Amino acid sequence: MIDIIPSGDSIIILKDLKYLQSSIISKEIEKLNLPEVEDVITLKSSIGVIFNPFKIKSDRLIKKIQGVIKDHKIKQKHKFKTWKIPICYDEEFAIDIQEISHYTKLDFEQIKQKHLNKSYDVQIIGFLPGFLYLGDIDKSLNVPRKNTPRTSIPEGSVAIAGNQTGIYNINSPGGWSIIGKTPLKLFDKSKIPPIDINQGDKIIFHEIKKEDFKNY
């Protein structure tokens, strides 16, 4: 049985899930369409369910979910998509490339190749509207977060921090180091859902030249 604990009076957390199991179970919870549940948030190895405590209390919600999430359902295979995302590593966009190079002792070409050479899992969507946490990146690319976050990072910027790379899909402040930029608009506030990429999907970057940027 899945270990589910309360966190305050309005959240329950499904703990210690295996990778991708969390994406599958959260889809099962969403399918239940429980009127008491406001949001289902999927993390790498856990799920948080935010609910309205005027409608249900955590102990009953825990039982309800434990009753539904049976083992056979978790073992079902879900299809996760692979997305090919164009990225331009031109220095005009990769504003932190010098700093990354200095920290990692790799030259620009090596940094680019190491970033391109892996397919990444979409580990979390959130923190900022449409922000994609992707991982894990090549160990040699691990750089710490900036001590002083930038006050403005342009939409589409691709950044790295720790063992993750991420895509800023709205203009916002941020503390990650910018390695490139995608011309794609992945977050569209006028659509539901605003982003087509799901937690659990895979991302592969492919390089484009600065001249090709306007063609997207």
Added chain:
Amino acid sequence: MKNTIEILREGVYTSIQDLRRTGFKKYGVPKSGPMDEYSHILTNWLLDKKIISELLEITYYGPKIKINFDTKIALYGSKCEVKLNNNKIETGKTISIKSGDVLDIKKCINANRVYLGFSANMKLKKTFNSKSTYDKIQIGGLNGKKLLKNDIIEFDQLKNCKNKKIPSSFMRFNNQNMIIRVIKGIHFDRVNNYDNEDEIKFKISPNSDRMGLRLIDYKIKLNDYSEIQSTVVTKGSIQIPKDGNPIILMSDSQSTGGYPIFGNICKIDISKLSQVKPNQKIKFKFISLKESNKLIEYEKEKFKSKLNLDLSS
């Protein structure tokens, strides 16, 4: 003639908020909505509207508004000086308005925010199922922004409602050293310096906003500073960043956090906490989840029996 209101003076920060934006946190879009849900719900009750309906959330100093149609309004939340055509009016009750009336809402006196509702519905486009303003990505409200001078909001037809007054048993008083009840958090075992909980006070930093309240004056130390796995947070979650000054997440907060969770404010106390003014002090009191759930049930029964209002609707 269209039913409209016109903003003659914008005030400090007035935005349109409702309680409809659920289900979008998985895309990183916060719920937004009123900081003080309790006052929001009571204002809507005065107008016979659903508890989720949109209102103007007025922060610190209010707008001056010309109302160009016959309607009813209600104001509730912080005490504040309000004038209708230069005559003082009371908050906490339904008020009839004649076309051409000018409503002037001045300073919030004992708290941060007051809510203004209309018996008619605002004709606004919904984004992510809601009219709530979230200016970071410019959605909701009017053009995704706080209300500005010369803005015009259009309304649909007036629905009639009878005049009501909020009973005195629902009035709240904002006082110094307010006690806020908290359920210990999933990382509370990391906290190292919280033995005298009766002695510890926090000040609300002026650097607080709709995303979060920052607490200062007492730094929380941890016995373990190793990274935690990101966890799910919501309005009322208390995070401990590295500097030890707690942050309480509020309406516009993100839904995941990498800081240890000290605790979660009890649902019933989040609204009154949101109204504590900057530089005032608060004290935490720990209660169990069971006790918090009892408070929620008690509140639900009180609203049902005294106001005939179902908080689970």
